[in-house]
Amino acid sequence: MEPIVAPVTVLVSQPVGILRLSGDNLSDRIKPLFPSLPSTLEHRRIYRATAIERGSPVDDCLLLFFKAPQSFTGEDLVEIQAHGNPHNIRHLLALLHGLGIRLARPGEFSLRAYQNRKISLLKAESLHRMILAPSYAEFQVAHHHYTSSENHPLYGIRDDFLNLLALFFTLLDHPEEEEEALSNLSPHVLQDRIQTLERSISEVINRTAKAKKPFNGFTVLIAGHPNSGKSSLFNRILKDNRAIVSPLPGTTRDLLEGRLSFPFGDLVLLDSAGLRPSEDGIEQEGIRRARRSLSRVDCVLWIACPDFPAPPDFLPSQKGIPFFLLWNKVDLTTPSDPSRYDHLVSARTRRGLPSLCERLSRLAETYYSSSLPGSSSLDSDRQIKTLRRLRLSIRRSRSFLESGRIDLALSALEEGRRVLDDGVGAIPASDIYDRVFNLFCLGK
Amino acid sequence: MGQTTATIFDVLVVGGGHAGIEAAYAAARMGQRTLLVTMHLDLIGQMSCNPSVGGIGKGHLVREIDAMGGAMGELADRSGIQFKMLNTRKGAAVQAIRAQCDRSRYRVEARKLLDSQPSLFLRQGETVDLGIVNGQIDHIVLQDGSRIHGRSIVLTTGTFLNGRLHVGLDATSGGRGGERATTGLSSVLSDKCGLSLGRMKTGTPPRLLGRSIAFERMVPQPGDNPVPFFSLFSPPNTLFYGGPQKPCFLTSTTDRTREVIEENLDRSPLYSGKIHGIGPRYCPSIEDKIVKFPQRATHHIFVEPEGIDVDEYYPNGISTSLPLDVQEKIVSSIPGLEQAVILRPGYAVEYDFVFPDQLDHTLRTKTLSNLFLAGQINGTTGYEEAAGQGLVAGINAALLASGRPSWAPDRQSSYLGVMVDDLVTHSVDEPYRMFTSRAENRLYIRNDNAADRLSPQALLLGLLPPQKAEEYSRRDSFHRQLRAALSSTRKEGKSLLDLLRSPDYSLALLIGEALPDHFSHVPPSWLSSLEQEVKYDGYVKISNDRWNRMDDLPIPPEILELQLPGISREVHHRLKKERPSRLSEAQSLRGITPGSIDLLRISILKFQHKNRS
Ligand SMILES: Nc1nc2c(ncn2[C@@H]2O[C@H](COP(=O)(O)OP(=O)(O)OP(=O)(O)O)[C@@H](O)[C@H]2O)c(=O)[nH]1
Numbered sequence A: 001m002e003p004i005v006a007p008v009t010v011l012v013s014q015p016v017g018i019l020r021l022s023g024d025n026l027s028d029r030i031k032p033l034f035p036s037l038p039s040t041l042e043h044r045r046i047y048r049a050t051a052i053e054r055g056s057p058v059d060d061c062l063l064l065f066f067k068a069p070q071s072f073t074g075e076d077l078v079e080i081q082a083h084g085n086p087h088n089i090r091h092l093l094a095l096l097h098g099l100g101i102r103l104a105r106p107g108e109f110s111l112r113a114y115q116n117r118k119i120s121l122l123k124a125e126s127l128h129r130m131i132l133a134p135s136y137a138e139f140q141v142a143h144h145h146y147t148s149s150e151n152h153p154l155y156g157i158r159d160d161f162l163n164l165l166a167l168f169f170t171l172l173d174h175p176e177e178e179e180e181a182l183s184n185l186s187p188h189v190l191q192d193r194i195q196t197l198e199r200s201i202s203e204v205i206n207r208t209a210k211a212k213k214p215f216n217g218f219t220v221l222i223a224g225h226p227n228s229g230k231s232s233l234f235n236r237i238l239k240d241n242r243a244i245v246s247p248l249p250g251t252t253r254d255l256l257e258g259r260l261s262f263p264f265g266d267l268v269l270l271d272s273a274g275l276r277p278s279e280d281g282i283e284q285e286g287i288r289r290a291r292r293s294l295s296r297v298d299c300v301l302w303i304a305c306p307d308f309p310a311p312p313d314f315l316p317s318q319k320g321i322p323f324f325l326l327w328n329k330v331d332l333t334t335p336s337d338p339s340r341y342d343h344l345v346s347a348r349t350r351r352g353l354p355s356l357c358e359r360l361s362r363l364a365e366t367y368y369s370s371s372l373p374g375s376s377s378l379d380s381d382r383q384i385k386t387l388r389r390l391r392l393s394i395r396r397s398r399s400f401l402e403s404g405r406i407d408l409a410l411s412a413l414e415e416g417r418r419v420l421d422d423g424v425g426a427i428p429a430s431d432i433y434d435r436v437f438n439l440f441c442l443g444k
Numbered sequence B: 001m002g003q004t005t006a007t008i009f010d011v012l013v014v015g016g017g018h019a020g021i022e023a024a025y026a027a028a029r030m031g032q033r034t035l036l037v038t039m040h041l042d043l044i045g046q047m048s049c050n051p052s053v054g055g056i057g058k059g060h061l062v063r064e065i066d067a068m069g070g071a072m073g074e075l076a077d078r079s080g081i082q083f084k085m086l087n088t089r090k091g092a093a094v095q096a097i098r099a100q101c102d103r104s105r106y107r108v109e110a111r112k113l114l115d116s117q118p119s120l121f122l123r124q125g126e127t128v129d130l131g132i133v134n135g136q137i138d139h140i141v142l143q144d145g146s147r148i149h150g151r152s153i154v155l156t157t158g159t160f161l162n163g164r165l166h167v168g169l170d171a172t173s174g175g176r177g178g179e180r181a182t183t184g185l186s187s188v189l190s191d192k193c194g195l196s197l198g199r200m201k202t203g204t205p206p207r208l209l210g211r212s213i214a215f216e217r218m219v220p221q222p223g224d225n226p227v228p229f230f231s232l233f234s235p236p237n238t239l240f241y242g243g244p245q246k247p248c249f250l251t252s253t254t255d256r257t258r259e260v261i262e263e264n265l266d267r268s269p270l271y272s273g274k275i276h277g278i279g280p281r282y283c284p285s286i287e288d289k290i291v292k293f294p295q296r297a298t299h300h301i302f303v304e305p306e307g308i309d310v311d312e313y314y315p316n317g318i319s320t321s322l323p324l325d326v327q328e329k330i331v332s333s334i335p336g337l338e339q340a341v342i343l344r345p346g347y348a349v350e351y352d353f354v355f356p357d358q359l360d361h362t363l364r365t366k367t368l369s370n371l372f373l374a375g376q377i378n379g380t381t382g383y384e385e386a387a388g389q390g391l392v393a394g395i396n397a398a399l400l401a402s403g404r405p406s407w408a409p410d411r412q413s414s415y416l417g418v419m420v421d422d423l424v425t426h427s428v429d430e431p432y433r434m435f436t437s438r439a440e441n442r443l444y445i446r447n448d449n450a451a452d453r454l455s456p457q458a459l460l461l462g463l464l465p466p467q468k469a470e471e472y473s474r475r476d477s478f479h480r481q482l483r484a485a486l487s488s489t490r491k492e493g494k495s496l497l498d499l500l501r502s503p504d505y506s507l508a509l510l511i512g513e514a515l516p517d518h519f520s521h522v523p524p525s526w527l528s529s530l531e532q533e534v535k536y537d538g539y540v541k542i543s544n545d546r547w548n549r550m551d552d553l554p555i556p557p558e559i560l561e562l563q564l565p566g567i568s569r570e571v572h573h574r575l576k577k578e579r580p581s582r583l584s585e586a587q588s589l590r591g592i593t594p595g596s597i598d599l600l601r602i603s604i605l606k607f608q609h610k611n612r613s
């Protein structure tokens, strides 16, 4: 496929910056940039080469070559290690672009790996979950799914499902065995097995739904009246100037997400639009989102300030979500009733911020240590959809079985088999027959 | 020997087993001058395994063969001593008939049937060579030196190719049941015909003397009443001998059986490594069962009568290749068989087969344009599977000989089609047996509607003699009339047809209550087939709709260049060659199974998904 490139390291000043390339005949492609390379590159070898632009050297690089199909993507793959100055990396990207190697879209390397059958869709999804994991524990779960697919909850369900199918096959094709193996081969037993499977599917779906967070990691929402200094605090805590700060109320219009990384996991910080009655459509939407988030995060910081010393009474109830009332702009005034407030802070002077941050990080740590990620939850919405469809066909099958129409029950189950074909990977008939003959001693 | 009319035929069939019978009978019905060559004329139609026809999937095949005017259903009806409808409590789509037959009577009936065909001739002799001229078989050569010419040839040599019998550690060359083996033909097939061969094995139990068996210690297994005969065309009114059905008897192995086998495993050719062929997993030897399922305390044995004139019984379930002294110990360890006398020892047989993916959907070899293979030579087991292939090969041999276009059964509408398609697209890695679970369109291809599905095709091919054609058309017009009456008669505000769809109503009930009496004066099978058709209509439609919905996808041409997971190389190759633009088009291609259409559909969906994101 057409060659693509992406920087693997972020574009900041650092000793080494890495570019990754994938595509057909990569060695020919990059030869003009690295004329000193041999004409055929060997798999898994490191080459030292100087990038040349119009006759003059640009940078000294190390090139790591993987030959198709033994690479991650299944195509030729090259990693270029260059000096990690962001301007240098950008320049190299531009030179590669000049050779017809375009910038990869997000996830495109994994996509190619999947397209070239290097990884399954399930694996690609686990990989995605792995890369975005907000904590090491989450990462481990995803990695567990990624490295050994039999750990994936979908595989467990698939396995149970195929065994059930094998039972049906046996029951229908070997009636002479019925009396013999009565204990595990009656419609009654099938009924129980179907129910158990249905239940375990529902469990996985529910568990995933429960484990599913709107934000990926321990999330703190900064909310409050307009102009109370939310964006200023957001910037201070993140030590960044991401949010726009202005003396005009109603500056922030949408949720803004920032991330602090701790050894135990990420803290996701959300800045939100100030809550007030508004006619402005965009602001209204921002306010709606802010209010909705109030109940979907793990902690809320409500920012009060001299103009609005108390939270409004329309706040939705925060069931079990830690809620802190903060007094901002303490450099200007102290509240008349300081005991009401959990923290007195100033975004301007940073007063009170260290102890606030300390508190948040403790909360985050407890969160990550108590909510160990379920290894039995699914990786994607697509997987949930697959299971829902599977459950549907299983339910149909069960209702046919209840009325004694086993042939129809099997047909309904076979639709479930197609759902799994789609969602997990094709199931060859021989797989089911293997189960039939391993489960039962059939034949005379 | 010169070329006289005695040595020139339209269709030559080699082998007089169940495949050979159907092949020769079909070709003869289609008016071809046909010769069946077999090693022993008296053994035509020999049941070399247990004396039983039908079962789940297999019984479906017999019905289909019958609907096409074939022999097996009628032969079983005319020689049957016990009949049973299986799976009666599991839904009409998976019901099938199984019959116990009188082994020698079956042979007699088979011979009578073939002898009654004016254009069919028999010849005893061993075929030792094939004469090939211009990529075609020109003639066959018999051991006595005669050359016989045919326009097309059907080989149905069963387990006789390079056959080797094992009783204990002694091995002799031979086919089943003490017959001689064909040794030379194997190398002719591989060297001259360019076909690649594999090796399989199968086995039989020892046969027992009836008067030495204590039947009172076993559980009798009676047949059904009324007798469910196979044939749709004027089935007999009684069993051939006029008497009641014969029961089978159920007993089982004991701990002692296990001990005997475990003590003597080293004397089994299976476990001492003397047998290399692949055996069927669904028909294991007793030593296999004991070794593979140690947790199982007992294994069932069905003691089946061999016939009404002989006092011989077939203990189904203890097929073995252990030496005779061990067989005796095994038998005496079984309740009811303590004193049983062995009439013939059990044995295992190893034989060559041709990997069937070297055939097309008419069972013609890809290497020689007028050579057809049918039966166990293609790696299948079972009389019914063999007969079904014999029918398909015989029809096509006749069509080829008469210069007409070929015919292949359709996977969506017959077990015959499922079998042929499975064999030629996926080949086999163990002896192939039909199962109802192999048929995706199971709800439609039922035991009760075989005639509706296949007799019209048989009529077009000229396979139904006038009297059967007439019977089929009477049945068909009866169905039309009854259906019309059902949809025009109303009860409780609904048509009877609609009521019949519900599980709460039966046709018998509706005929008794609301329809004129004359509808009940037809063969019961006519009534039940209409009833099931009405009841399954809706479900069949739903599953067809599902297929059709899937059909609509266009096939992006570039997808055929990718690897298509799960799709066999053969199918992939065919897709690349034919380049269908839509799934529906791909589905209509030869050799493309619904399974592979499904897989292709998945690949297309994934491909689209990728391109969208
Ligand atoms: N003196 C003082 N001024 C502050 C402090 N925090 C914020 N301000 C000022 O208050 C004004 C509003 O600050 P923002 O951070 O934009 O407030 P906001 O809550 O995000 O406002 P909206 O986005 O409109 O809801 C700005 O002029 C800030 O400079 C503080 O701690 N002390």
Ligand SMILES: [Mg+2]
Pocket: A230, A231, A232, A243, A244, A245, A251, A252, A272, A274
């Ligand atoms: Mg703001």
